[in-house]
Amino acid sequence: MAEDKVNYASVVFKSNHQQRSEVKKEETVYDEVKVQNRATEQTPVTNASAEFLPDKKSNSRCRHYQQLACCLGMLCIILVLGIIAVGVYHVTSIHEIDETEMNQLKENQTTLNAVNRNLTKLNNKLSSDNEDLKRNQTKLTLQMNNLTQVVTVLEKNVTNLTAENWNLRGKNEELEAEKKNLTNQIQDMTTSWNELNVSRAQWSIDAYCPKNKINNNRTCNVCQAGWLPFQSDCYAINNAELPDRKTWEGARENCTGKISDLAVVNNETEKNFVSGNSWWNSGNSAYWIGLRVEGGNWKWVDGRNLTNSSWITQAPTDGQCAISVKNEFKSVNCSEKNQWICKKKALTL
Structure with a gap:
């Protein structure tokens, strides 16, 4: 009796996913389904009916295996087609998403370029302002140094003026004392002058109008005695x-x-x-x-x-x-x- 041996092979599906920016490909690896029928060496049967019965059973199994293999093959084809459809859909979606993101990235890049240009202009302006500030700082430093020198001179002048003020106060006090002394002298001189005027008036009277020694009568002349x-x-x-x-x-x-x-x-x-x-x-x-x-x-x-x-x-x-x-x-x-x-x-x- 012939003996058939069926070998089953496993089917492995492999898919490789790349980055979103690249088109994704899926690979499906199929292994061959091999059916090996190894017929043992038939021993010579002398009985014809005995030979016929094993062949009939063997053919029935072969058909059954063939149908099963066809079903499996169809199932594999369907699965492959489904996988291909899913991959195509996935790739299309990814492509659409990539185009949208690409447009968005382009818009963002345009915006960033504009912002970069504005920042560059602003940076240039800030650099110019910084140079102006440095120059102004240098001028202010020079002015500050000049003002410091002026303040130093003014402080010295204030010190000198203060000292002179004290000296003037001392001199003023001395002058006040001298003024008081001069006032007293003037008063004394005024008194003396008044007395002198009286004396001179009396002298003038006696000089120009001398008394007569006999009767004490005065006789006035245009010139004093001796002139x-x-x-x-x-x-x-x-x-x-x-x-x-x-x-x-x-x-x-x-x-x-x-x-x-x-x-x-x-x-x-x-x-x-x-x-x-x-x-x-x-x-x-x-x-x-x-x-x-x-x-x-x-x-x-x-x-x-x-x-x-x-x-x-x-x-x-x-x-x-x-x-x-x-x-x-x-x-x-x-x-x-x-x-x-x-x-x-x-x-x-």
């Missing part, structure tokens, strides 16, 4: 002894002390009066008058120039002063010592 009246003036002829004679400056100081000055001659009549009184007992008498050389010119003590050059024949020389001698004027050195004539206004009665 000669001439025209509207009074003249004092100082007939000093030789040891008491003075230089031109000394004689003028003496006249000033008598509220007068050295005699100034205005006309020929007055010249004759002065010259006529310019002698004493000695024939060599000489009297200082108010005429001397100033700036190369003969000038009177009242500031007028000598207009009549015939009154003195000597040329004007610095250091020379005029003296009056009998009937004429002469030029001598101002340092000589002579007598002198004073002149002042007479009173009007």
